[in-house]
Amino acid sequence: MKKKLDIIIGMVLLLLCSILFAAVTGSSTLSMMDSIKIILSRIPVLGPYIDLSNIRSTYIQIVWDIRMPRILMAGLVGGGLSVVGAAFQGIFKNPLADPHILGVSSGAALGATVAMMTGVGLNLFGLGMVGIFAFATSLLTVVCVYRIACIGNRLSTVNMILTGTAFSMMLSALISLLLSLHHENIEKVYLWILGSFSAASWNKVVFLCLFVLMGTVCILFFSKDLDAIATGYEMAESLGIDTVLVRKLIIVFASLIVAACVSVSGIIGFVGLVIPHSIRLISGPQNRRLIPLSGLGGAIFVIFSDTLARNLVAPSEIPVGVITALLGSPYFIILLQRSKRKLGSGS
Secondary structure, eight states, X not given: OHHHHHXXXXXXXXXXXXXXXXXXXXXXXXXXXXXXXXXXXXXXXXXXXXXXXXXXXXXXXXXXXXXXXXXXXXXXXXXXXXXXXXXXXXXXXXXXXXXXXTSHHHHHHHHHHHHHHHOOOOOBTTBOHHHHHHHHHHHHHHHHHHHHHEETTEEOHHHHHHHHHHXXXXXXXXXXXXXXXXXXXXXXXXXXXXXXXTTOOHHHHHHHHHHHHHHHHHHHHTHHHHHHHHTOHHHHHHTTOOHHHHHXXXXXXXXXXXXXXXXXXXXXXXXXXXXXXXXXXXXXXOHHHHHHHHHHHHHHHHHHHHHHHHHXXXXXXXXXXXXXHHHHHHHHHHHHHHHHHHHHHHO
């Protein structure tokens, strides 16, 4: 028990350190102490006791209004995608399941592409037209996939995955068709698809909190059911668990989380695939630990990736999806190799 508590405390401290490191790192160099003071000054209880008189107002704006929303948004997106990845790997009983398996990302990309081509100005809940279209079309895609995959009132896991894959391919083809007809939008759409937090704002952080934190709590509520499902659907049903209802609800909560994440950041791959596998090595398979720790691990990973993305070629930046793929794919190959050696030694 103490070891498990140490893991949780260690990951929380690592998350706080990654936030602080990201806050002090950038083209405008600030001291760590000044950055800490600026962040602490915004905490209601501590704020009145923090003296910012020696810190330039420009630096305060850089840390609190530019860097902190971006850091928190990266953490929420990384945490949300990792939680969904862990949940999907459980309910689909597929180690390669990731948050985009149901075609959510392709649906969001199609919506974003249409929004960029129309150029209509609109803002709702802190989201611009691109975010609104991406959120709406990603949810619409999940609804279509779900309706097609169901056989009567039964939810077929295999049908769900196959339908999601088919929709992803179809929507990607539609995006390619639209771009071939509107060449002027290719660069803009391409950069959005690769993922970025450059348009972060406090409104988007609040929007993400609503979906990611509430969705995570709801998924965590079914952690024991997910553990039972891991032993087999028949075994879970013999324990009195309505596996169809559990899968439906988890898919709903997970889809809302992914739709919210993708709508504000674009498509960020490998997070929901790699992080749950990595966390499983230290936490074990029980979902009541795996899900929250995956959230913490995903937040740390994406904050670190985004810090690299905006600093490696400063003042320009690399799409964060490129960094997560470059870091995540080799690590996932290493994990697969380790699993293969264990299987080989076991035989």
